[in-house]
Amino acid sequence: MSTDNTSVLNGSQKSSLAPLLKVSGLQGWYGESHVLHGMNFEVLPGEVVTLLGRNGAGKSTTLKAIMGMLGRRRGSILFEGQQTISLPSRRIARLGIGYVPEDRGIYASLSVEENLLLPPQVKPGGMSTERVFAMFPNLKERINSHGKKLSGGEQQMLAIGRILRTGARLLLLDEPTEGLAPVIIDQIGRTITELKNEGYTIVLVEQNFHFAATLADRHYVVEEGHVVDMIPNAELAVNVNKLHSYLGV
Template sequence: MSEALRTTHLKAWYGESQALHGMSFSVHGGEVVTLIGRNGAGKTTTLRALMGLIANRTGSIRLGADEIVAARPHQIARKGMALCPEERGIFASLNVEENLLLPPQVRPGGMSVPDILKLFPNLKERLKSQGTKLSGGEQQMLALARILRTGARLLLLDEPTEGLAPVIIAQIGDTIRTLKALGFTILLVEQNVAFAAGLADRHYVVELGRVVDEIPAAAFADRLPSLKSYLGV
């Protein structure tokens, strides 16, 4: 498959503090790729920089054939990339149905509400429930559902299993596999390396704002014990 995303020497700053020190990696169309590393390594910052949420950035971000390092978030969204943040970004005062109807379809091909409810049947029973009444797992499903409504085909998922029960983590994993089978491309930031191991085609290890290693899926099992020790998990 052709490259869906490539970053080269990506640097980013929060004010005067440099957070990324030359991130370079690629994601091919239809792949699931993870960024793994310790807390504070720069994984979430990378996703925010990719989406234009950190304005002070240099280097190169190519989304397909387009250079987007200078683009603003709404321009990047229109090119088919979307972020599901760790804080989930749902509207707590709105019910599930209203949350699903609210996201703009920025590109053709966004999932319909009926399609969303087939993918997340738990939400069908909660359509009239407010965001504040949902469990953590239901909130995560709703957050994923909202970005699928937009028509984005490259999904940036930031710690989707954080704080969730094992049974819900398994459901999130099944959803990611389904999305991959449907042709979506996924860049996943994940601290749960065992979860990531069962999903991704390739893994990039991030340290101090740069990629320090790339591990293909076939080699990940052999590297898992040392990675867990390195990550402190």
């Protein structure tokens, strides 16, 4: 398993660590539409952090901004202390950041195996295809199936497995449970827990708050393109009414 000690650190030890990812004053635009209005948050090594908020709050746009996928952005994004705000997407990915978009981005005409083997390794330690298949047995059974023939759950597994093959250690997951059956959601949850235990760091955008609450260390609440609150998972019970108010539950 992982040799990364962050996976076994307690809360006080983690709090003394430098952030793996630090986003400060992040502004972002789609064309002329100003979407992000000063996003501020940080993620420590080995954490699972969620971005929560209503539809249109800017959560998914934040992940795209981190990956350099917005046409225009300003502010500061530090990954392992390196400023990435001016870097193109291809260079950001090669720093060790993996992104699974909401639409999963599977190549419909390629087989499961071809999809897995397509991305280049960006860092040492990427998972072997055998390890991915051990994590997602459904994919091994569909190894020769084209992407267009996979179920939504199988596509999500493939999208995550493809990123794990690259060696990325910071994973940005955008709505990984959207539209999936409960049994597949449970499997995705077990996978995220396993990855966390192995020292991966994960930023999770998720509408399924109950799913996120079983996984995350902290929750950032996003409204109108900026963070309005941060709730540690340990304090969730006493803040549930406030969170429901934010989310309109």
